[in-house]
Amino acid sequence: MEQKYREIFERINQSRRILLTFHKSPDGDCTGSAFALYYALKSMGKSPEIVSPEGLPFNCQFLNRDNVVKEGIGEEDRYDLTIVLDLSEPKRLMKGIDVTNRERFGYVINIDHHITGSGVGDMVVQIPEASATAEIVYDILKVNGVPFNRDIAKALYTAIMTDTGSLRYSSTTPRTLMIASDLLNYGITAWEISREVYESEPKARIILLSYALSTLRFELNDRIAYMGLTLDMISKAGATDDMTDQFVNYARSIRGVQVGLLFRETPEGKVKVSLRSKDEIDVARFSIQFGGGGHRNAAGIVLSCGLEESMKKVIEALKEYLK
């Protein structure tokens, strides 16, 4: 892999204008990976640009201190090199970023840690063993001798921390913790980042959490726990759609619960269902019957009926599935 990492820097050295972009519904990993590369490239005298298909997650806004993230590309914009981060499926790219158009986007490198998908562009670096795309970016910068600074370390730490659920998920390896340890040597502390990521919650989000928890119901001897959020609750809390991220984990976190679910009305008149399971229970396989899918322990479904009806349908089917 070292050879490939050196090639990436040869490409960077040959380029001036460099586009950094990532997937829709951006998370902390793609955001942090982009900022780490941004500051590394800046220090090398390059002109990098970060373009996000859909803003930044609420708990990563602090990384955009210099206000550099653009939400679109101008008609005239041309790049020598495009680096696509944390993306495994072309359809998750921003509309308008056509990576087959070399004239506009130059050479295209895709850096990703997903297990599925085949990547996009001229060079694909896909390492599923990495806890986060940021772990790969860390290696690329280290192999090429880039001097680390506070900005780079902060962005990478944020990315790894958010993508591993605060260094808790099964993706967290001894190496992940070694990297986290090393990053704390560059003028950042775990607390300053945790504070931004986990202790700067929008007030509306905590109020919405209280509404969500108040709807908690159980089925099948508490092996299923689920919650339902109406559009009314979201609006009453003054919240936005994206703020329900992670709520479903409260249902799963209960002892004995094997599947936790969150049902949520969307402005489009649908119901989005998030499913989280423990261990061997495969909610992706379960979700297929409703046209949904995902990973074994984290899947999603979209239904076109009302909230109560959606709950009834999915919970009844789930009870059968878990029998």
Place this chain on the structure above:
Amino acid sequence: MEQKYREIFERINQSRRILLTFHKSPDGDCTGSAFALYYALKSMGKSPEIVSPEGLPFNCQFLNRDNVVKEGIGEEDRYDLTIVLDLSEPKRLMKGIDVTNRERFGYVINIDHHITGSGVGDMVVQIPEASATAEIVYDILKVNGVPFNRDIAKALYTAIMTDTGSLRYSSTTPRTLMIASDLLNYGITAWEISREVYESEPKARIILLSYALSTLRFELNDRIAYMGLTLDMISKAGATDDMTDQFVNYARSIRGVQVGLLFRETPEGKVKVSLRSKDEIDVARFSIQFGGGGHRNAAGIVLSCGLEESMKKVIEALKEYLK
């Protein structure tokens, strides 16, 4: 410090019956430190005993797989060596453990990472730089060449994880993460422990959390956020007193909030107030006027009036204090 660590093992080698004990209201750090030493001593052919003054925290019960924790000492019990963990104040010891009684408790070693207090016993190892007492236990075992196994690693990882808020608090140093990384080499995974500690919540606790969040109120332009729990709510949720641990952090975690508070009625007819502040705000100093105290960012008060009156008094005073 290495010399002292070797001395500890000289003492252990000279002893057969060894008592491991810790502070009242036990947490993950003292519990995990005790289990790590228990399994290390067992492997050395010793007869260690863990005695807890007050059971085990709900999220550390899984460490007691072999059901070895005793909740008291028999009249006839005599020890060659007593190791007191994570304790800085003699008054936090279990009633009946009189460490000055050498005939019953033998030589007494105190291992602790608190900043305050002077410790107890014949040898005090107090290292405030350590993120957890378990970090010191790790060093002691390593210096003395104890072969690590899954049980030791699991106990130490649990201790460090819980005492650093999942490796988030300011106490988390590069070294803490190096140790965590090393521990994952002994047959444990971060997820299996996270699952036990953070994903095995008693149902009653999540229901009680929903009650607590539903009482959230704000003051002083959202610089203060507070919640109140009645005995009635605790009983309706089927919860026990100790399950409110960490609830106050939800109030503090909100953006802009400088002090988060939880008011809670106790069966003794009092009101316990937990205060958590961000950064420079010193809630220990604030609490003194109500006879309370603690650390700069985490303090407590006990009041003898009713819940609403307690809230009124403390919030009014806090508004003055923050002006």
